[in-house]
Amino acid sequence: MDGVHDLGGREGFGPIDRAHEDAPYHTPEDARAYALSVSIRGERDYPIDWFRHVRESIDPVDYLTRPYFDQWLQTVLAMAVDAGDVALEEATGGARARTPRVPAPISAADVRAMLTTPVDFERPAPAPPAFAVGDRVRTAARGHPGHTRLPAYARGAVGAIVAHRGAHPVPDEGARGVHRAEALYTVAFARGDLFPEAAGSADRVHLDLWERYLERA
Amino acid sequence: MEPSYDREKVAAIHRHLHAHLPPEPALRVKAIESLLVEKGLVDPAALDAWIEAYTEEIGPKRGAMVVARSWVDAGFRARLLDDAAAAVAEMGFAGQASGHLKAVENTPARHNLVVCTLCSCYPFAILGMAPPWYKAAEYRARAVRDPRGVLAEFGVTLGPDVAVDVWDSTAELRYMVIPERPAGTEGLDEAALAALVTRNAMIGTDDLKGGA
Numbered sequence: 001m002d003g004v005h006d007l008g009g010r011e012g013f014g015p016i017d018r019a020h021e022d023a024p025y026h027t028p029e030d031a032r033a034y035a036l037s038v039s040i041r042g043e044r045d046y047p048i049d050w051f052r053h054v055r056e057s058i059d060p061v062d063y064l065t066r067p068y069f070d071q072w073l074q075t076v077l078a079m080a081v082d083a084g085d086v087a088l089e090e091a092t093g094g095a096r097a098r099t100p101r102v103p104a105p106i107s108a109a110d111v112r113a114m115l116t117t118p119v120d121f122e123r124p125a126p127a128p129p130a131f132a133v134g135d136r137v138r139t140a141a142r143g144h145p146g147h148t149r150l151p152a153y154a155r156g157a158v159g160a161i162v163a164h165r166g167a168h169p170v171p172d173e174g175a176r177g178v179h180r181a182e183a184l185y186t187v188a189f190a191r192g193d194l195f196p197e198a199a200g201s202a203d204r205v206h207l208d209l210w211e212r213y214l215e216r217a
Numbered sequence: 218m219e220p221s222y223d224r225e226k227v228a229a230i231h232r233h234l235h236a237h238l239p240p241e242p243a244l245r246v247k248a249i250e251s252l253l254v255e256k257g258l259v260d261p262a263a264l265d266a267w268i269e270a271y272t273e274e275i276g277p278k279r280g281a282m283v284v285a286r287s288w289v290d291a292g293f294r295a296r297l298l299d300d301a302a303a304a305v306a307e308m309g310f311a312g313q314a315s316g317h318l319k320a321v322e323n324t325p326a327r328h329n330l331v332v333c334t335l336c337s338c339y340p341f342a343i344l345g346m347a348p349p350w351y352k353a354a355e356y357r358a359r360a361v362r363d364p365r366g367v368l369a370e371f372g373v374t375l376g377p378d379v380a381v382d383v384w385d386s387t388a389e390l391r392y393m394v395i396p397e398r399p400a401g402t403e404g405l406d407e408a409a410l411a412a413l414v415t416r417n418a419m420i421g422t423d424d425l426k427g428g429a
Contacts, residue, residue: 001224007357008334008385016355016370021348021417024271029243034346035267036250039259048389050220052336057228059235068337068352070242077249078230084218086256088230092237093248097255105259111266115275118302118316118342121389146224149387151334153361165317168388177222184388191383195362202380205361208388 004060009153033069040076049174053147123181125167136217147175159189276345277416285411312342322395330421332360333386340391371422
């Protein structure tokens with residue numbers, strides 16, 4: 001999706017604002033929005049790639065201007081409306097909330113368990129990896145209208161495989177509700193191969209990319 | 218019910234929410250919290266548990282302890298660079314987004330910088346909540362294209378003999394930077410060393426050399 005979320009390398013952005021950098025939460029409502037978002041995600045088990053795609057589908061002006069966790073919260077609410085857990089009229093205040101769900105939502109004990117249990121995204125490999133460390137690869141020249149994790153700035157670029165990370169679920173498929181794993185690689189690009197003004201620089205940019213984004217260069 | 222996986226449908230829902238929810242963030246959160254509690258979709262005690270965990274227990278102090286140990290214990294450093302997820306679990310820090318953690322080390326010739334250009338992926342279990350600038354468009358846009366300009370704004374000036382390695386977290390891997398141990402700290406123990414390690418140093422926007 002050629003959305004405004006795909007920010008890497010976009011020009012025109014000014015200095016970085018370091019306000020509030022040492023507080024865990026920017027504002028009290030930031031903390032509430034975070035907690036609500038992760039509670040709903042824990043409760044409904046929404047796929048991570050669908051969550052990301054729904055956030056990317058926020059109006060572009062809102063995406064660039066509303067607070068970060070405020071966007072998470074709007075995203076989980078939109079997901080809940082989409083899945084029928086909340087009626088649109090309830091979400092927009094036009095109707096009183098109807099009968100609560102019967103099963104209990106996640107508890108404080110569930111939260112503590114989630115906070116100490118990393119999610120393992122590695123899956124059994126459906127096929128041996130097509131590329132080996134050191135191989136030169138070229139990324140896809142074009143994107144597609146759905147969710148993807150190949151940023152626009154790294155399209156049609158040549159880099160080198162620096163690691164094979166096993167098979168991970170393909171985000172482009174996960175955002176469509178299809179669970180399919182594929183080899184994931186860390187690929188190093190010369191910064192000068194991505195951005196013309198950096199020609200000749202020894203700097204590198206690394207991305208984690210799925211096999212379908214790559215072809216042998 | 219199952220998600221529709223229909224982008225146009227959710228974009229239309231977003232537009233409705235935008236039109237009808239209070240625009241002011243505090244009022245908007247309050248309205249949505251009331252609705253979700255009333256619907257039985259969230260338990261207020263769970264909300265407090267999330268907020269408290271990242272206020273008190275989980276934060277960059279964890280990452281600082283990991284870095285300090287890597288400075289004094291060569292065996293731990295080797296394990297951290299080989300499999301950071303296992304190494305931080307060894308210290309009791311396994312948690313959100315630590316399952317595919319990678320540690321990248323600064324050297325006299327290489328400086329590492331972490332970003333997520335597509336959303337704002339971050340190793341919560343090790344560094345806590347991301348600072349606002351990490352999630353902001355300015356950092357996400359510029360870190361891959363102009364890392365030296367970004368670093369200079371943070372007071373990190375690199376000589377021409379130091380190359381920058383940028384890590385854009387585009388999958389479920391998460392990155393933390395192991396900064397170089399500052400000069401003159403030979404006499405310090407692990408706890409004193411950990412106190413020197415800043416959160417920004419573990420993202421890559423500080424080199425612990427006394428910049429801004």
